[in-house]
Amino acid sequence: MPQATDGMVDGEVDGLERPKKDWSKEDFRPTNSLTQPLLTDLYQLTMAYAYWKSGKKDAHAVFDLFFRKNPFDGEYTIFAGLEEVLRYISSFHFSEDDIRYIKSVMPPGCEDEFFHYLQDLTTKDISVYAIAEGSVVFPREPLVRIEGPLPVAQLLETTLLTLINFPSLVATNAARIRRAAGEKKELLEFGLRRAQGPDGAVSASKYVYIGGFDGTSNALAGKLFNIPAKGTHAHSFVAAFTSLDEVKNMTMKHKESGKEVDFLELCLRYRSEMSPLFRVVDDAESGSGGNNGELAAFAAYAMAFPNGFLALVDTFDTLRSGLLNFCAVAKALHDLGYAAVGVRIDSGDLAYLSKEARLLFKKVAHRFSFPALATAKIVASNDLKEETIYSLNEQEHQIDCFGVGTHLVTCQKQPALGCVYKLVEIDGQPRMKISQDAAKLTIPGRKVIYRIIKGEDEYAEYLIDVIQTVDEPPPEAGKRHLCRHPFEEAKRTYALPTSVECLHDLYFQNGKVFFEKLPSLEELRNNVQRNLRLLRNDHKRRLNPTPYKVSVSPPLYEYLHTLWLASAPIGDLY
């Protein structure tokens, strides 16, 4: 049985050096077999037919995928899902069975030749430009730019959106919870049972790891993505033991000497000696102190995992039973040469109970010459969310590890990110979706984003992003660059870059994925932390964060406004 040195029972992957990702060894297909060309809205297929029918099958289209508002009342988003997009695009193909189905649902009268066209359709003429996965991104920035034949690029819309919206949302949620908890705390994802189905769960486990969580209870996600799989135990394990008789006469050997002792007897002796510190009268017969079933469960778990003993202490009474039973078993383990790990608290006032637990650990550590107990790990769970963690911080909690499930994986505070996919150019002609609401205008044409960075090394920070047309020269380090608000004329600023990063890169062309540009999950996780370090604190704070500036270059401003005026009809008042 693999055991974690940090006490959580965990999978073998943790603690091992992770080898550099070798993509050639992978079957580069979508993780979820539901990710296939038919996983789209029917209207993509009907539009593809109408494009084909009207002679637009070879029109060259450019689509931008972007969102308009950051989630969770925040001012940043973590971009995630690109690898799955590439897995999907590179394996895109309609099966014969798909074609039969499409024929059956398309309006009657569609020409047969279209279905032959669909059957032979590939993404070999599609190019995918994107921002690196794990980057911090902002409203209106094209996260992905798809170029290629109109019907094919159109058919990708819905699937790409579903492959990016949830991953980016849940990775952002995780990054926010990491920020609330602080760098030093351990964060575990416990959401599988409450997630929106198997894909919601597995995706969440993957992307919250990228966002800054340390591990997951989801064993399949651990296996699929090499994420540390970790966990404690449930209330059912405690409830399954009702009396001390169930672990009576079980002996345990000393780790070094091999000397055998009656483990339960040792636990009972310590419980009795410790009970005054817990202000209970310990009487194993009447059960007036620590609950006997609970002690039996803890003893059984400790015997199974002597190096990884972490007890769920809130089944009966955290202060009077759970913590007492834990300390007694921990001391018995200590006598046998093992180190207990800690406790999990899953109900009640988590700040108060964690502080009381720490005090009791310190008292027992001192009284029983058992110093390691003073720093035993305290895990907390129970409906945790970002706000609760901030509140627990204010109350000076003593929690070392947060187990977070429902709110994290379902993104209860904001259950969807609103990425959209808009046509911005066709056959070299710019396209713009006009709206009364300036925030909803699309920025036309093929564009690229530059991120202007101020300062170096530990003083480096993101200053402003500037969207330009692909033909413009990039901003240069050390040269003032004029950046304009995309829609408000008076809002302009000069920015002086110390360095400039081009955010877009080419990831797929001529049917080939540029694997050398794809990071491993570990590298993605590091990329998120690097990006967040470079983002100023005022953009990241919880309350009323400052919006990060996303600007356009003067030529793009002119281009966009000329097109806007040309496209907006003029009214006639009379």
Ligand SMILES: Nc1ncnc2c1ncn2[C@@H]1O[C@H](COP(=O)(O)OP(=O)(O)OP(=O)(O)O)[C@@H](O)[C@H]1O
């Ligand atoms: N000190 C605290 N400050 C702020 N929120 C807390 C604190 N302690 C716990 N919470 C949160 O308060 C909520 C308590 O949930 P709830 O009222 O269901 O109580 P419970 O402890 O689960 O009780 P029960 O055992 O009766 O189900 C949880 O969402 C938990 O995360």
Ligand SMILES: O=P(O)(O)OC[C@H]1O[C@H](OP(=O)(O)OP(=O)(O)O)[C@H](O)[C@@H]1O
């Ligand atoms: O509260 P969440 O953030 O969703 O975290 C996951 C929850 O799932 C478990 O509870 P459950 O009652 O299902 O089982 P248990 O017996 O292990 O507590 C765990 O104890 C947490 O309370």
Ligand SMILES: O=C(O)c1cccnc1
């Ligand atoms: O391992 C745990 O403690 C765990 C796993 C899933 C859900 N709640 C808790």
Ligand SMILES: [Mg+2]
């Ligand atoms: Mg629970």
